[in-house]
Amino acid sequence: MRKIDLTSFNVATSETARNINRRIVLDLIRTRQPVSRADLARLSGLQRSTISVITDQLVKEQWIAEGAFGHLPRGRKPRFLHLNVERTGIIGINVRPSETNVALADLNARFIFQESFPTAANSNDFIEELIEHISALIKSHPQVFFEGIGVSVPGRVDLKSKRLVFAPNLGWRDVDFKTPLENATNLPVEIENAANACALAEIWFERRGEGISDLVAVTISEGIGTGIIANGQLLRGANGVAGEFGHVSIIENGELCKCGNR
Structure with a gap:
């Protein structure tokens, strides 16, 4: 069980909730674009009025832009939203x-x-x-x-x-x-x-619907590095060197590494 520090905490406010909802909506637009306001309400579970307030503000701040209208057999046509990549x-x-x-x-x-x-x-x-x-x-x-x-x-x-x-x-x-x-x-x-x-980029830009939560990214250039994602979180380790198998000792009296170990 995760230990909770009762000496260091912040009280949640209405501003906290607004910021969380804003991030949820912006991330949904990023991963689902183009997407309508109605779809955002359905995907996020937020009220349509809340979605309207958030998206109107994001449009005003030029984070997102309104694109083409959708086609429905009747009723008001939805307008799709997408990231304003030019800004x-x-x-x-x-x-x-x-x-x-x-x-x-x-x-x-x-x-x-x-x-x-x-x-x-x-x-x-x-x-x-x-x-x-x-x-x-x-x-x-x-x-x-x-x-x-x-x-x-x-x-x-x-x-x-x-x-x-x-x-x-x-x-x-x-x-x-x-x-x-x-x-x-x-x-x-x-x-x-x-x-x-x-590793973080792989999680951030994963294809829609894949739902990747665990992966190991190995980079090979002048050295070998490893990034580990477990349960959707970056695993750093106690000293921030989790997964650095390029610094695992193999030969007891091998060549001296620049880090000082053999």
Whole structure:
């Protein structure tokens, strides 16, 4: 049974309920688009009046857009809703020892722009160059509302501080990507282990109806990484290295790894 911390909690308010309902509706539109308001009410279990309020607000904020009308034998024709992919963009950064990929994607995960550059050996030099590439990307797409930046790294990430703890194939330790990137762009930044990011993407973009709740994603490049999803949740482990079988000792006195173990 999960332990409940009675010393740290927040009281649910009407605003909490509104935010939860909003997220439910937005996620249904993402996975079911194009979808009508009536279908949203049926799928979510929310009242049609609640659906109308939420969708009208999402249209006003340009998160979603109204598309074609549906056809019914009688009565009012439903209007289908879909994500407004032309409005919002997300910047993705994939850091690898040899090169770093920078991409701009819309809400349907379609790439609008991609580029790559050699990864500098020094982490400070790398961050400076990365900021230059991101700034140029933002400047060259003035019509896009940038929602945030996601950075995948080949190493262990501290969940609380969002710092890169150690990347063996890069030789970097205790690197803060989040603070300098957020200061330079005024955008929220999320840092994640590359294999974990891959596993999360598989769950997020699963095909409708598959209902995947358990999977193992194995990434192979300069190193081997593993992301594990169990019961729909990312499994991190006590030290944030769950599934890293690339660091399992096989030969007792084998070659010395950059992490310090054999």
